[in-house]
Amino acid sequence: MPSRAWFQCINPQCGATYPLNTIVYQCRQCQSLLEVQHDLETLKQLDAKSWKGLFEQRYKSNQWPYGSGVWGKKEWILPEIHNDNIVSLYEGGTNLFWAERFGKVIGVNELWVKLCGNTHSGSFKDLGMTVLVSQVKQMISEGAPIKAVACASTGDTSAALATYCAAAGIQSVVLLPRGKISTAQLVATALERRPGAQPGHRLRRLHEAGPADHRRPDFVFGELDEFIACGRPENRRNRNCSAV
Numbered sequence: 001m002p003s004r005a006w007f008q009c010i011n012p013q014c015g016a017t018y019p020l021n022t023i024v025y026q027c028r029q030c031q032s033l034l035e036v037q038h039d040l041e042t043l044k045q046l047d048a049k050s051w052k053g054l055f056e057q058r059y060k061s062n063q064w065p066y067g068s069g070v071w072g073k074k075e076w077i078l079p080e081i082h083n084d085n086i087v088s089l090y091e092g093g094t095n096l097f098w099a100e101r102f103g104k105v106i107g108v109n110e111l112w113v114k115l116c117g118n119t120h121s122g123s124f125k126d127l128g129m130t131v132l133v134s135q136v137k138q139m140i141s142e143g144a145p146i147k148a149v150a151c152a153s154t155g156d157t158s159a160a161l162a163t164y165c166a167a168a169g170i171q172s173v174v175l176l177p178r179g180k181i182s183t184a185q186l187v188a189t190a191l192e193r194r195p196g197a198q199p200g201h202r203l204r205r206l207h208e209a210g211p212a213d214h215r216r217p218d219f220v221f222g223e224l225d226e227f228i229a230c231g232r233p234e235n236r237r238n239r240n241c242s243a244v
């Protein structure tokens with residue numbers, strides 16, 4: 001059942017659409033936000049009971065990549081991605097536990113908690129990051145000139161991005177305010193980074209600018225403003241930004 005998904009502008013007066021392999025951050029027509037839309041007419045061809053049965057049959061199986069709690073629902077996520085480009089650590093499927101004592105404190109007899117942070121990176125954002133990095137890998141396989149994936153985050157996003165990029169062999173760039181990440185997330189990412197990965201010139205420059213730790217090339221302890229300034233075309237002639 002071939003299905004489709006695409007970016008669509010949330011402004012109902014606009015409704016512009018873009019393929020999911022477009023590097024676009026907001027609507028080019030009206031600057032509104034974009035959301036992913038799915039071909040619901042095609043998805044409706046399978047009834048709810050059949051979908052549920054399919055998801056349960058795939059759940060935690062060894063049938064790549066469908067054992068993942070995310071990719072078991074591939075048709076509802078990224079239906080057109082090639083399975084070879086999916087970057088998955090079999091995320092999801094985290095357990096529910098009964099928080100009996102806490103439930104009594106707040107007057108809820110049956111309080112069950114799902115701990116999505118109980119993952120490889122310690123970040124609940126693994127669930128979304130597997131999709132983002134998979135799409136990047138798909139775009140690279142189609143010839144898109146993507147050298148790295150970057151984010152600015154104080155914890156969950158950075159841990160998940162670095163982990164999934166490491167798994168994919170894609171360079172990640174993480175911008176962190178100094179001292180604002182938990183040791184657990186930092187250590188997990190440092191251990192899972194791509195073996196032999198070296199920071200590019202841009203990263204080395206940031207390392208030199210701040211209290212660098214060259215053993216963690218996927219992490220940058222630098223100044224975000226400085227990084228952004230160097231990335232702007234008008235600053236590229238600046239001696240310090242020549243290789244940016």
Ligand SMILES: [Zn+2]
Pocket residue numbers: 009010011014015016027028029030031032
């Ligand atoms: Zn628009």
